[in-house]
Amino acid sequence: MITKKGISASPGVAIGPALVLDTEEYRIPRRTIHPSQVAKELRTLDAALEASRQEVSELRTALSRKMGQQTSAIFEFHEKFIADSKLRNTVAAKIENDLCTAAYAFSHELNRQQKAFRAVPDPYIKERVTDLFDIEKRVLRHILGRTREDIARLSEPVVIVAHDITPSQAVQLDRQHILGFVLNVGGQTSHMAIISRALRVPTVVGLTDATAEISGGEMVIVDGTHGIVIAEPDLATLERYQALQQEYERFETRLRGLRHEPAITRDGQPISLLANIELPQEVEAALEAGAEGIGLYRTEFLFLGSDRMPTEEQQYEAFSSAVRAARGKPVTLRTLDLGADKLATSMGVQHDHNPVLGLRSLRYCLLNLDLFKTHLRAMLRATVEGDVRIMFPMIATLMELRQAKATLADVMEDLEEESIPFRRNVPIGIMIETPAAALVADALAQEVSFLSIGTNDLTQYTLAVDRGNERVAHLYSPHNPAMLKLLRMIMRAGHRAGVEVSLCGEMAGSPIYTQLLLGLGLRKLSMAPKDVPEVKQLIRSTTLADCQRIARKVLQFDADRQVLNFLRDEARKVLPPEAF
Template sequence: MNQIKGIAAASGISIGIAYKVGKEEFIIPREAISDQEIAVQIQLFEEALIKTRREIIELQKRIGAEMGQEEAQIFDAHLLVLEDRMLIEEVISRLKKDKLNVAFIFQEVLKKYVSVFAKIEDEYLKERIADINDVGKRILRNLLGKERKGLGDLKERVIVVAHDLSPSDTAAMHKNNVAGFVTDIGGKTSHTAIMAKSLEIPAVVGAEDATLKINQGDMLIVDGTLGIIIVNPDEATLESYHGEEIKLKGVTEKFLSAKDLPAVTLDGNKIEINANIEFPDEVPAVKLHGGEGIGLYRTEFFYMNRKDLPTEEDHYQAYKYVAEEMSPYPVIIRTLDLGGDKFLSQFEIPHEMHPFLGWRAIRFCLARPDIFKLQLRAILRASVHGNLRLMYPMISGIEELRQANKILEEAKNELRAKGILFDEDIQVGAMIEVPSAAMTADILAKEADFFSIGSNDLIQYALAVDRANEKVAYLYEPTHPAVLRLIKHIIDAAHNADINVGMCGEMAGEPGLALILLGLGLDEFSMPPQVIPELKFLIRSVTLKEAQSIANEALEFSTGSKVEEFAQAKLREILK
């Protein structure tokens, strides 16, 4: 029995047989070419680039649908490398000058970059070397017309042991045939670790000489929670880990068992469990995880990565797709939430001392009714295709809500004049994320159809803490008594006016906090799709009455940490 220590990358335990994956090395001969062949070689190179691009985009789409956009964005870095002008130009100019086969030249150029980057002491650059190698190998494979022996078609369920795994390798893995993995290098935030987490495959990375200490076929225990690997364990160790494995598996399966069941408390109260999305192609992931609607559809992405402004048609097509796909379930579209940390290059936003207190979200939209109304018209037009609702971000008082509604009314009138149909009863909500809105929730509730609490901003504003500033980040406490009181105030005001309240911040997807929110009377919870099964399971395991008494007790504590402690204890009791 031998134990290897590494970095815990993705939690969980798995037991299985080691399957060592060697480095993929290409042996590329150096071949002289004639002047006539230069054009052919350039064409070969271009074809390989195009093919590689197609592969990456396909992979990215699949990952986006199966895991989420954050994971898919990892491959943006690959596309940047692939499309890199300096790299391409250098290959072509050396090809013309040296008159050698393109595969050989490409490999040489690639090596040069990698060795330059390897000399720079920088964590980020080290990760980029992995990206460059990953893309480089794809290109070489396509240049040589080779297929990658994929991790996707393993016959048995194994534990993969490798010096390093590229995001492409990781993406090809599947929970059905890869029980866990171990790599010599890599850190907690490496792309491979991030992907392991979303694949829910236990993983230990940075286990320095794992590939030397582990032999093909060894029995392994991968403890992705503690970050250790046990090689050829003895009976007793194996036994105790078996027990752990079964228990953990049971928990995950328990949660998954609830994903397609309605979120109803033990005493029969139906709660809405929705998902947050940014891109239309996240809809399959929402359905897969049992989401019953979209509680927050962010719309800033229309403006990203382009020089011009999106057209009404661009907006309309995306909204129509999401509305149709999710119908009859509701989809809540948040109107443009620009500013703060989201900066769009189409607009001249003057430099601000305090962007989070500045010209952002609804403030920007009210100042630019042209842009705002275009989006509103698109939402209205798409509303006939499903159950669409809309909400305004960063409302700070009733006047803003009225002004926004006035522009909405104008948009409606424009459509009516043209005889274009839309849902006349479309629900319009206000996001409550500014303390002034929270304090005047009773006034706002009279003129809004629903509320959605944006907890991230609400906490930041209420506690005057910038979470991105590491010196004060510790003050960011969702359980702070001030935050809980504000939330209670918002929910009570909404219910007095007979409207629903949801929450689309991170808080809503934290099981311990969700328990308190449930007790405070929150009607709708919106969260990343992956969290939905656990939240549904939680709601199905508790009575509303129980949650109410937990919430009441939570309100009595004088510090956030006490509330947190209490909530976690209650959660453990309930999920036991």
């Protein structure tokens, strides 16, 4: 049994055979075998070599008709190489002398050869190393049985173990046959984490060397909730996880049953639940989870991980595909929120001494007008594809809002001159995520169509706490009495101006806060797609009258611990115990 700790990327439990995907760096684990097993490993080796030789031979015959002599010669060499008795004898000797598996001995020998080739300065010879890779993979596939295959053609449910998977690969996957993902690289905000959450596939990322320790075919447990992966579990562990998996699935099934039910309190108050997304591919999963639209599309993900700024066409393609996927449901596009923890290599900015208080987000855009205008053009062009709204982040002053709106007006004029269609009356809103904006929300509300509260940044700036700094992270609490006062202030400002207020921070997706937020007057919450069913369940279990009572009570507390305990108790009263 091997237990590995990684980063939880998508919750849930998956149990099944591992399918290790090829990467150029995969290695087969060294496993010592008993001398009595040597004969069996030798038979495995011989059978795999013969099967590989035949496979190449058939490939060569098929190819020679289509591709001509040159290609055919390459495979002829592969065939001769695999059939070479020297190769067979070297590997067999290693199995006998070192008491290792056929897979390990073969992989070891081929790796040795590849290393020797890489050291050669001659470019013609050096290129041959890819042939050695190819031969290695082919024979290993036969040694290991059906464990290394094409990801798009799976015939049975498997846990995918890989170095990394590209988003485009991931969305092509056959969801039916993917139980879970185990990846060497990635973090909670990596594309793969986002997509696996959207697909609701238990996933652990950031394991560094999972592909080296899991060879394929063996049973693997993926505990996506806790970021743990267990290979070849013992019976007790397996049974424990099977029970956990059933419990989790029962809960999930019940939540999924709510998908088409309205989010309405028991006393008849409808609440609008929307989803936060980062990639256009997430829209479908968001709607499937029961979201009524997209309340926050974080467009900056287009800009991350590339050294070049995306072109207007690339941006338009992403925005319009998200809008089309929403099929007429609202999509709120937030303009670029780069900076602080999200720095694109293409930004070319110097590191600020204090990045969260530095040149980030809208400030960066207003100083880089060409980039900002291209961005806004792409957004405006997408407005004709559906119900689009545009939202500016990180507003601190009225002047910033006016500058942003003036830039948008310029871009509209340009588009009109060029006769490019867009919707002139596209609703414009802002995020309230600085204390300054919260305090002047009255004035800001006069100039926009909607306000959206970003509780993550608002909490950080209000309490002067960096959540990423472990020494002060415990001081970060969105339910701090100071925060609650600001929330109430923003709600009142919106109400007086007749402007809709929504909330799109992490607070919106946690059922503990749902009753408080409803009680404070919020009717629109935007959250991660995976959180929609749970929040909906809570809304359907409570009454607006109760929520208002809870909010009134909580506003009298003066310690955040007190607030949290009270809210937790109130949520427990209406939610089943599995929710916690």
